[in-house]
Amino acid sequence: MTGKHAALNRFFLFLIGLVLALIGAAIGFLGFAPAAEKAWRSGAGSGVDTLADAAQASAIPGTQTHWVAAAAVLLGVIAAALLISWMIAQRQRVRRTAARAEGDNGLGEIVIDNRAFEQIVEARLADEPGIIASNVRSVPAGGTNTGVRVRITTRRGASPARIAAEANTAVDEAQTILGKKIPVLITVRAGARAALGHVQRVS
Amino acid sequence: MSTTDKIGRRAVRQELRSTRSGTTLIVAIIALLVLAYLITEVILNMLGQPPLLATPGALALGATQIGSLGQPLLYAIGGVLVLIGLVLMVRAILPGIRGLHHTPDAANPTIIDDTVVAAALAKVIRDSANLREEQVSVSVGRRRATAHVHPTTGVPVDREAVQSEAQKVADSYALTPPLRVSVDIDKKGMVG
Structure with missing residues (x-):
């Protein structure tokens, strides 16, 4: 009856907080353990290379662009739309x-x-x-x-x-x-x- | 229990706690800005235009080579992220008590702001000890109300009487959680 998604807000905040804390801990760990830093550099590096190769392979004929980039933009726009709808849902809803x-x-x-x-x-x-x-x-x-x-x-x-x-x-x-x-x-x-x-x- | 009662109970429970919509809004705006920036970089790259800061490829490469920033910077960045993450998790878990009381005996679920209770108790104390407005201040917490009284010089205030009167009135409000009233009388008086 408060018209707000109290439980959902708290769930999302917890989730985002957890992800940020884990990323932060991982970055700190890279500084702490040189072996992990090396593994990340080579592992993630080859991952990026694979993605770049896939992007090149999916080039849209006749243009400079490729499907991977287009898909990324589409995903980004969908995520942005979800975020905006979440923001709009924060306001008090009223019925006549x-x-x-x-x-x-x-x-x-x-x-x-x-x-x-x-x-x-x-x-x-x-x-x-x-x-x-x-x-x-x-x-x-x-x-x-x-x-x-x-x-x-x-x-x-x-x-x-x-x-x-x-x-x-x-x-x-x-x-x-x-x-x-x-x-x-x-x-x-x-x-x-x-x-x-x-x-x-x-x- | 009827549906009406269930809805009422849920409404009271929600109203007494912060919905965290403010924090949610800030997080959503920041996430939206980051997302908008990334989309812009990808689109600029697709169009063959120069990047705002770095191309998507350079950003990805930078992420893999983040280790080259050096230990102090990695600790600093990691620490800040962990801190922000913990703050968000704590705000998600803590109830966020809002400075409200409710009266379960009322026919309909009723919630009363602590400011209203404080102002009413201050008035009761003023009237019972014959004081002016600026001589009494009351602060109301979750379980206790504290009143500070500056008596007029030469006119002593009966602490026991004032306190029992204020407590009686506070009890009559039938608030949950109940309030325990304590009255402090200032040793120094005011020139009335």
Whole structure:
């Protein structure tokens, strides 16, 4: 429901970290063991030679280029596209629909728009003096599930217990009105003024 | 347990920990730059143009002869790479606690920023000891909240009373993990 690939991010970071550490250790080892350095120089050198020969053999007729280079460019572009899609996947995804439900009479589907939920919650919280603003978003919550994130920004010094209770009442009210129990995550944050300075330290 | 509860629990667990999307973005951008450079060199080579820095062949040859850089440089390069790799692995494994508490008793999963808790406790202490805003500062960690109080000169503050009052309020928030409140009173007073 945070809308981010937390587990996948950590897996990739670990993998990239492991590869970098292994390459680093290998380079350090080349300096440490001259025999390994010699073996690498001749082994990798003949590998490069083989590749160069293969490249020459696969020359595209009538041009200076060869298939190996073209394949390398293609692979590189595919890898770049994957990287970019991974970067784009980092942003919070949002859905317009908070929930869907089958009608009792079997005539069709009921779609609850995110704005319906938002307006009920905001209207209910508008009179609470400790709350500066509230923000409601429908986000993917695993598979086809949708969850609703309610972010509350509080005035400095407001009681978190009171704010949490108010927010929970507002959310319950919205669920009752809309007739569906939707997974909701409520986050209570401090306003900009209180958030200045250190994250965990305010006067 | 219903699907709603399961989704809620998962959301709380995820929200309390860093998603590492910042680190991920930096790594992805660096990888993209390296990749773009290599693709450019290969394409320039295909077109018979002069290379930006070195032809792909020269780069491959350089990699096989990296040993000729000499021991100190090899140790330095290897060390830096190992260090970066370890930092990434550590960031992948550590939970990345985010300065948040949650209230499992609430009807819906509710997460509260530590800043909110700190500001609220500071207000409670100010009100109970009749102090001004700048006389109380509260820092909230995962399991403890520490309040520093600068009393007004000549007006002593009852530490026990303030602490028990703040603890009572902190308990009423029903946070997980629970907070233990300690109050420090400054020996030097402020001119009020």
